[in-house]
Amino acid sequence: MIIDGKKTSEEIKNEIAARVAEIKIEGGKIPHLAAVLVGYDGASQTYVNAKVKSCEQVGFESTLIRLEDDVTEKELLKVVEDINQNPEIDGLIVQLPLPKHISVEKVTEMIKPEKDVDGFTPSNVGRLALNWPSYVSATPNGIMELLKRYNIETSGKNCVVIGRSHIVGSPMSILMARNTNPGNATVTLTHSRTQNLPEITRNADILIVAIGKPGFVTADMVKEGAVVIDVGIHRVEDTSKKSGFKLIGDVKFDEVSEKASAITPVPGGVGPMTIASLLSNTLLAAEKRIYR
């Protein structure tokens, strides 16, 4: 089975659009997302443009703030603080990665937790770990939603996560271990120093791959019937395409899909769900459902 993130994300966007229509009738506040993009990285521009377009699609307001790649850290912090103070804006994201001369930690810490719809601030990450209401990072949140909507059984299953990033791997391991449905899995968080990785991954009923290496997971690393979630997105040269590149994931799709019972493709899997989850978080922020 192919787990179709594109189709599921459209379903979620339709649900959000329906809620926005209700908010309009009730005379409530239309959700407003601000996105800050620093520099001209091709992939980041694609993602931010897709976020703005998705806001339009569901009826949100959006503000895109583009900054040159030589913007100083101080200037960027001031932009973030201005958005923090703007009562019109419900949610704020700073697109990552940032140029090397800017501290991601300082910028993230500056974002008001109530507007942190990426779920990256220390406050929201801490609340997630405590199982308190919080904004959950969009990619892991999107994966949980896919598992739920595809009725994938996770309780008591062995879940192996490859990659320990703050954005995906770490929150993913917390969510899958939680006493929720989906959740209640026995989770192993693996990383670049893990020994005998194939031995561990072959024991996974659910394998979530966020290692950032194209085609890293091969068929011999996967148990027959496993559910495989591929978080990686890489642009590799392909002269047969008009764009000059094609997208591939961290998983060798052709061979792993032969063994998996369910698998996310790249593109069209986890990526679109990241944007749908960001919209869900922005709706929560506008309706003040996390921080009252």
Ligand SMILES: Nc1nc2c(c(=O)[nH]1)N[C@@H](CN(C=O)c1ccc(C(=O)N[C@@H](CCC(=O)O)C(=O)O)cc1)CN2
């Ligand atoms: N502030 C943030 N920065 C980054 C995040 C994030 O959640 N917040 N995550 C990633 C990038 N990302 C969102 O920003 C993202 C990645 C991929 C997709 C997506 O829809 N991918 C499509 C293919 C799109 C294409 O390249 O043509 C797919 O997989 O089908 C959306 C968002 C890092 N930065």
